[in-house]
Each structure stands twice: as C-alpha cells, then as structure tokens.
Amino acid sequence: MKKRILVxxxxxxxxxxxxxxxxxxxxxxxxxxxxxxxxLGCYATMSSPEIKNIPWKFYPNAVDTNDKRYENYKSIPNNQFGVWRFNKACAHFQPHIVCTWTDYWMFSYQETSPFRKFFSWILMPMVDSAPQKLEWLHTFCNAEKVIPYTEWAKKVLSDSCGKQIKLFDKTAGAGINNYEFFPMSNRSKNRIETLGSDDIDVIGCVMRNQKRKLFADTLEAFRKYLDRLISENK
Known part of the structure; x- marks a missing residue:
C-alpha cells in the first residue's frame, strides 16, 4: 500500500x-x-479553473463569495489558512503524513485536529527571527519531523529546543525547477560580462516587493555597515 501524503x-x-x-x-x-x-489548497475555491489541470487529488479550502456558506467561512479569520476544510480532507483522504511549510499561525490548528493521532506531521516552519516564541517552539517539538530551510534556522531551533525537537539533518532545498534554474558553468565569465569585474562579492536576496519587507531599512543598514568597514580599514 502506498503512503498517503496530504500537503x-x-x-x-x-x-x-x-x-x-x-x-x-x-x-x-x-x-x-x-x-x-x-x-489542501487554502486559497483555491471549487470554481478555480486551475484545479482541472492538477493531476493529484485536490481539496479547495476557500469559499466563493456567491456561496451561501461564505459568511460562515469569513466569520473565522483562520478559516483562510485551512481550518475550514482540513478535518474534512483528513476524514476523506486519511493521510499517513501531513506536510506543510508556512508561518506558524497558518498551520498551528493542525496540531489540535481530532485526526492528529492518525498522521505523522512534517513541518518546515518559517524561522526568520530569534528568539522564537515559546508557544511556537512547543508546537514544533510536537511534530514528527521539522525541516529547517536555512542553516541559521536550524541553529535557532537546535539551540532553543535541544533534543526535544526532531530536526531533519539537512536544510531544505530551494524548491526550484531544475530544468529552469541551474548553476552557471562559468561564474567568473558571467560576473565579468554582467558586472564588469570578477572581483566583486554578490549578496542575493529573493522576496516580494512589499512594504513590510523593509527594503529601504535594509539598504540603509547595509550602507552603514559598508561605511563602518571602510572606516575601520583606513
């Protein structure tokens, strides 16, 4: 029998x-x-046209605005994160494993599901600050496996929870399509053609252009950091 995995x-x-x-x-x-x-597609509705092209079983969580259940759905904010349909999906699909990679408040409800004892819980929590809240750490420790998505996150979780947390040995991959993204065959040549020099350190950051990402603050802080380095090395 194949293991059933609900994502x-x-x-x-x-x-x-x-x-x-x-x-x-x-x-x-x-x-x-x-x-x-x-x-379990939290922001998909029954009328989402993309569903017909998905080859695996799909449970839409959201409710269309013209659905008579919409007001009931909207009355609880956490319904949008999967609360609305999670238990129904578990009852129907009967997963051996439930896997999720989101922020704490988007998956914490799964811990108290009446079906929790019937599935192994695999988390990849978004650990981007320290210290983490005790409530969050307690939830992480109750998962069968926690996959860190950066070495820094792995250290934060390991230092905070010790042997109480079941950390995966390696960090998660970037989740890219290997046919679209792959290492450059000649980094030096690419740097020279793109930047005009090979003697340049490149710092990359990938995130959406949202005000809360504090791009301006980040750039200002980096400028101060560079000025300090220049001053100290004179």
Whole structure:
C-alpha cells in the first residue's frame, strides 16, 4: 500500500513563494509513483479553473463569495489558512503524513485536529527571527519531523529546543525547477560580462516587493555597515 501524503499550502497553481514550493514538491512526489498525494489548497475555491489541470487529488479550502456558506467561512479569520476544510480532507483522504511549510499561525490548528493521532506531521516552519516564541517552539517539538530551510534556522531551533525537537539533518532545498534554474558553468565569465569585474562579492536576496519587507531599512543598514568597514580599514 502506498503512503498517503496530504500537503497543506496556499495552492500549487499560485505564484506565491509557498505555492511555487508546493508545485515543485508535489510534482516530484506525484511523479515518483511511490505515494498517493493530495493537496489542501487554502486559497483555491471549487470554481478555480486551475484545479482541472492538477493531476493529484485536490481539496479547495476557500469559499466563493456567491456561496451561501461564505459568511460562515469569513466569520473565522483562520478559516483562510485551512481550518475550514482540513478535518474534512483528513476524514476523506486519511493521510499517513501531513506536510506543510508556512508561518506558524497558518498551520498551528493542525496540531489540535481530532485526526492528529492518525498522521505523522512534517513541518518546515518559517524561522526568520530569534528568539522564537515559546508557544511556537512547543508546537514544533510536537511534530514528527521539522525541516529547517536555512542553516541559521536550524541553529535557532537546535539551540532553543535541544533534543526535544526532531530536526531533519539537512536544510531544505530551494524548491526550484531544475530544468529552469541551474548553476552557471562559468561564474567568473558571467560576473565579468554582467558586472564588469570578477572581483566583486554578490549578496542575493529573493522576496516580494512589499512594504513590510523593509527594503529601504535594509539598504540603509547595509550602507552603514559598508561605511563602518571602510572606516575601520583606513
């Protein structure tokens, strides 16, 4: 019998970071033929046209505005994160494994599901600050496996929880399509052609252009850091 894996995410057809990650992971799991795969698409509705092109089982969580259940759905903010449909999906699909990679408040409800004792819980929490809240750490420690998505996150979780947390040995991959993104064959040549010099350190950052990302503050802080380095090395 194949293991049944339920992935709870934004929706694999969305261009959000979580959505793209879901598409890549779900596609690999589905194509392996080793598992029976299902997806809980938190921001998908029954009328989402993209669903018909998804080859695995799909449970839309959101409710259309013209649906008589819409007001009930909107009355609880956390319904948008999967609360509305998660237990129904578990009852129907009966997963052996539930996997999710989102912020704490988007998956914490899964910990108290009446179906929790029937599935193994795999998390990749968005650890981007320290210290983490005790409530969050307690939830992470109750998962069967926690996958850090950066070395820094791995250290934060390990230092905070010790042996209480079941950390995966390696950090997660970037969730990219290997046929679209791959290492440059000649980095030096590419740097010279693009930047005009090979003697340049490149710092990359990938995130959406949102006010809360504090781009201006980040650039200002980096400028101060560079000025300090220049001053100290005179």
């Amino acid at each position: 709870a995410t934004d929706a694999s057809f969305l261009s959000s970071g979580f959505g793209v990650y879901a598409k890549e992971v779900l596609t690999r799991l589905h194509n392996s033929g080793k598992y029976e795969v299902a997806e």
